[in-house]
Amino acid sequence: MSDVYKFLIYRKKSNETESRYEKFEVPYRKGMTILEALFYIQDHFDSSLAFRYSCRGAICGSCGLTVDKAPQLACRTQVSSVKTSKKPVKLPEFNFGDHIGWNEGDEILIEPLPNMEIIQDLIVDMEPFWKFYKEVEPYFAREWKDTTPESHQSSEAAKSIENLVYCILCGLCWACPVNAEKKYYLGPSALAKGYRFIADNRLSEEHRQEIKQKVWDEDGVPACEQFFVCNRVCPKGVKPGTAIKQIRDKWSKDE
Ligand code: SF4
Ligand code: FES
Numbered sequence: 001m002s003d004v005y006k007f008l009i010y011r012k013k014s015n016e017t018e019s020r021y022e023k024f025e026v027p028y029r030k031g032m033t034i035l036e037a038l039f040y041i042q043d044h045f046d047s048s049l050a051f052r053y054s055c056r057g058a059i060c061g062s063c064g065l066t067v068d069k070a071p072q073l074a075c076r077t078q079v080s081s082v083k084t085s086k087k088p089v090k091l092p093e094f095n096f097g098d099h100i101g102w103n104e105g106d107e108i109l110i111e112p113l114p115n116m117e118i119i120q121d122l123i124v125d126m127e128p129f130w131k132f133y134k135e136v137e138p139y140f141a142r143e144w145k146d147t148t149p150e151s152h153q154s155s156e157a158a159k160s161i162e163n164l165v166y167c168i169l170c171g172l173c174w175a176c177p178v179n180a181e182k183k184y185y186l187g188p189s190a191l192a193k194g195y196r197f198i199a200d201n202r203l204s205e206e207h208r209q210e211i212k213q214k215v216w217d218e219d220g221v222p223a224c225e226q227f228f229v230c231n232r233v234c235p236k237g238v239k240p241g242t243a244i245k246q247i248r249d250k251w252s253k254d255e
Contacts, residue, residue, distance in 0.1 A: 003028050005037060005079050008102055009049070010111040014120045021100045022046075023107070026079075034082075034110070035063055035074035038122075050121035058235065061170035065122050066111040068104075069094055071172040071233045082108050088232035092177050113171055115179040129171050132186040136214050138193040141207055151202040164196035164243060166236040173230035173240055184219040188230035188240035191215055195243040198251070212251060221247050 004025040012019035024045055026037045035053055042049045054060040056075045063074040070087045083105075094114040102109050116124035173188040194215035197203050203211075215221050221244055228241040 005032070006103075006107045007037065007041070008100070008107045008109050009041070009122075010096055011049075011121055012118055013048075019097050019118075021097065021102075030080075032079045033075055034065075034067055034072070034077045034079060034108075037079050038074060038110075050119075050123050052123055059168060061168035064113050064170045064172050066094055066109075066113060066175075068109050069111075071113055071175045073170060073172070073235050076235060079108065088229075090227075091175065091229060091232065092180070094175070114175050116171070116174060124171075126171055128183075129169075129174055129187060129189075132190045133169065133193065136186065136190045136194045136197075137207070137211060138190075138197050140197075140202065141204070153200070153202055157201055161196050161199050163237055163239060164192055167192065167196075167234075167238045167240075168236055170235065172233045172235060173238075175233055176229050177227055178223055178225055182219065182223055185223045186215070186217070186220045188224075188244065189238070191220055191224070191247065192230075192238055192240035192243040194220075195247050198247070215247055 004027055007024045007026060008021050009024060010019060011022050024041045026032075026040045029036075035056060038049065038051050051063070051065065051074070053063040053075060055062070058073055058076040064071060065074055066072070067074075067077055068082055068087070070091060092114075094111065096111050100109075110122065112118050112122050112124045116126060116129070119125050167189055169189060171189070176185075176188055178185045179187055194211050198208055198211050198215070224241070224244045226241065226245065230240040231242060234240065
């Protein structure tokens with residue numbers, strides 16, 4: 001085993017028009033994650049390397065990036081497993097620059113998440129992701145004066161939407177080819193969140209109808225082309241593509 005890990009990293013400052021790729025070598029350490037390797041590079045070679053993180057424990061959803069052309073969480077991906085682990089199949093080919101000279105067998109390629117504007121280096125603008133998420137209104141709305149007893153949910157009902165609750169809003173599923181093509185596509189996670197609330201028995205009927213109208217908008221469920229890339233890349237097993245299919249199968253637009 002080599003005593004260093006080799007990285008090829010996408011770089012672009014906010015004031016630059018051209019991107020480039022830079023090579024770095026990080027000493028081998030057992031159990032090192034991609035996020036820790038980025039810290040090492042920042043500490044030892046280039047303090048300006050920009051990337052996001054917060055929890056370091058696959059909870060906050062901040063550290064999404066593309067590793068060897070597969071969207072992943074930097075804090076959850078072990079460097080030693082990048083070349084040996086099975087990649088999600090049938091992902092679209094993401095290419096941020098031409099002729100990057102990537103030695104695929106030897107170098108770990110780190111790029112930003114696809115289909116989002118790049119702000120700097122590995123940091124992308126997630127504003128559209130949040131905007132569409134908010135448009136679905138994925139929350140319980142209750143007037144503070146409303147003193148009716150709390151609503152209950154059976155354990156079976158909770159179980160039926162449990163995997164959808166695990167979404168950490170990391171944006172990895174924005175790698176969907178429809179997001180690449182359609183600027184206004186609500187995206188897999190927002191639609192999955194819509195399903196999570198529509199299917200929740202505690203939601204008011206009025207709010208349920210509002211969310212249904214939104215997810216059935218032409219930029220919502222009808223725009224999904226059922227690639228299921230979202231299911232393959234999601235680090236939390238949310239299966240947003242399956243949730244979108246369930247919306248199609250269970251509820252018509254005007255129901
Ligand atoms: S559905 Fe999965 S990939 Fe998409 S934002 Fe949620 S956790 Fe991330
Ligand atoms: S740092 Fe929070 S999910 Fe990776």
